[in-house]
Amino acid sequence: MNIDSIKNGFVIDHIKAGKGMEIYRLLKLKKLSCPVAMIMNAQSFKMGKKDVIKIDSDINLNLDILGYVDPDITVNVIKDSVIVEKKKLELPEKMTDIIFCKNPRCISSTEQELSHVFTLADRGRRIYRCIYCDAEA
Amino acid sequence: MRHLIDILELSVNELDELISTACDIIENGEKYAHKCAGKKLATLFFEPSTRTRLSFEAAMYELGGNVLTMADAGSSSAAKGESVADTAKMISCYADIIAMRHPKEGAPLVAANNATIPVINAGDGGHHHPTQTLADLLTIHREKGRFNDLTIGLCGDLKFGRTVHSLIGAMTRYKHIKFVLISPEELRVPDYVKNIITDAGHEFIETTSLEESMPMLDILYMTRVQRERFFNEEEYLRLKDSYILNVEKLNNAKEDLVIMHPLPRVNEISVAVDNDKRACYFKQALYGKYMRMALILKLLGIK
Numbered sequence: 001m002n003i004d005s006i007k008n009g010f011v012i013d014h015i016k017a018g019k020g021m022e023i024y025r026l027l028k029l030k031k032l033s034c035p036v037a038m039i040m041n042a043q044s045f046k047m048g049k050k051d052v053i054k055i056d057s058d059i060n061l062n063l064d065i066l067g068y069v070d071p072d073i074t075v076n077v078i079k080d081s082v083i084v085e086k087k088k089l090e091l092p093e094k095m096t097d098i099i100f101c102k103n104p105r106c107i108s109s110t111e112q113e114l115s116h117v118f119t120l121a122d123r124g125r126r127i128y129r130c131i132y133c134d135a136e137a
Numbered sequence: 138m139r140h141l142i143d144i145l146e147l148s149v150n151e152l153d154e155l156i157s158t159a160c161d162i163i164e165n166g167e168k169y170a171h172k173c174a175g176k177k178l179a180t181l182f183f184e185p186s187t188r189t190r191l192s193f194e195a196a197m198y199e200l201g202g203n204v205l206t207m208a209d210a211g212s213s214s215a216a217k218g219e220s221v222a223d224t225a226k227m228i229s230c231y232a233d234i235i236a237m238r239h240p241k242e243g244a245p246l247v248a249a250n251n252a253t254i255p256v257i258n259a260g261d262g263g264h265h266h267p268t269q270t271l272a273d274l275l276t277i278h279r280e281k282g283r284f285n286d287l288t289i290g291l292c293g294d295l296k297f298g299r300t301v302h303s304l305i306g307a308m309t310r311y312k313h314i315k316f317v318l319i320s321p322e323e324l325r326v327p328d329y330v331k332n333i334i335t336d337a338g339h340e341f342i343e344t345t346s347l348e349e350s351m352p353m354l355d356i357l358y359m360t361r362v363q364r365e366r367f368f369n370e371e372e373y374l375r376l377k378d379s380y381i382l383n384v385e386k387l388n389n390a391k392e393d394l395v396i397m398h399p400l401p402r403v404n405e406i407s408v409a410v411d412n413d414k415r416a417c418y419f420k421q422a423l424y425g426k427y428m429r430m431a432l433i434l435k436l437l438g439i440k
Binding site for chain 1: 220221222239240241242243244246247261262263264329332
């Protein structure tokens with residue numbers, strides 16, 4: 001399978017096999033008009049199988065989303081077909097309108113135009129809670 | 138500008154200050170009779186709770202202030218489709234401070250984020266009820282004389298009981314507290330609340346037996362199994378009588394036990410227990426008014 005190397009953009013590598021589509025959806029890559037390659041179940045020495053996403057455009061990539069899905073993902077920044085930076089991911093302290101509160105008793109289920117905001121409650125256990133009702137994400 | 142949404146927003150020092158103000162109000166009430174002259178408290182109650190609303194209103198009147206009431210807010214502004222944010226902005230034009238109760242969890246936080254005056258959470262669904270916890274803390278202070286080295290039994294609906302969650306959160310900040318969590322399996326304390334206890338280095342025991350727990354308790358906090366927290370009527374009927382405190386069950390309790398209850402009581406404490414000197418739940422309601430007075434003064438910045 002041949003996928004052209006990209007000139008300017010990002011390679012999101014070492015995604016756990018099966019998680020690629022979730023990242024595609026959360027990053028709203030469907031809305032991009034540039035070439036986007038989703039490679040699923042690629043071979044990996046480290047992981048056995050992995051997913052990879054290549055984006056051939058210098059978009060404003062939301063690293064918080066990637067950090068939330070899996071902080072072990074690697075993000076390579078490509079400029080003129082060369083890797084110029086490897087971004088280090090961290091669990092974001094706060095996420096706005098990335099994940100949504102499912103608690104039917106939460107004010108976010110009824111209040112008009114209210115952003116869904118989650119904060120990191122426990123870094124060790126990777127637990128996020130809704131700022132309004134404390135429900136776990 | 139400060140609000141009070143969750144009891145944990147108040148530091149232990151601030152709690153001590155509030156308790157000390159409340160004690161001064163108890164001793165020297167006349168000193169406070171005009172402190173809030175010219176100020177208005179708006180009580181916005183989107184679900185029925187006469188006693189909490191009356192407690193807030195009594196508190197404001199005793200401080201010499203006035204009260205604007207939206208007792209049936211749920212059937213007025215919300216029914217017309219007004220958002221909590223808009224209600225808060227609108228009330229900010231009329232009053233100096235808001236006490237809000239709402240069935241949706243987090244609604245008072247939304248109000249606080251939009252109001253230009255202090256907002257007090259007077260209960261948001263099954264979530265927080267910080268002023269009840271203030272009442273509870275003053276009761277413990279006045280009746281036990283200490284916050285450390287206590288074994289606290291919490292009995293009844295520990296799953297949806299917001300007063301229980303808030304009290305646990307507040308008490309974990311003191312030393313050597315042991316929690317005895319007495320409830321039916323279905324109404325156990327949620328895991329995140331248990332994590333708060335263990336993360337703070339305290340112990341807890343989960344049990345289904347009120348009688349077996351009784352001898353070890355310094356405080357027994359009874360709660361009502363609330364009909365409105367159940368999706369299913371059958372479940373409610375099956376569990377509502379599970380944990381009833383009567384005179385017999387108190388036979389093996391400590392002499393200086395303090396029995397608390399956030400009220401209203403349905404039948405979980407038999408009326409005969411009211412005559413026992415260990416029953417403190419009506420005093421607790423009175424203490425609630427004093428703590429609300431102290432809180433209103435603090436949030437309005439009145440010394």
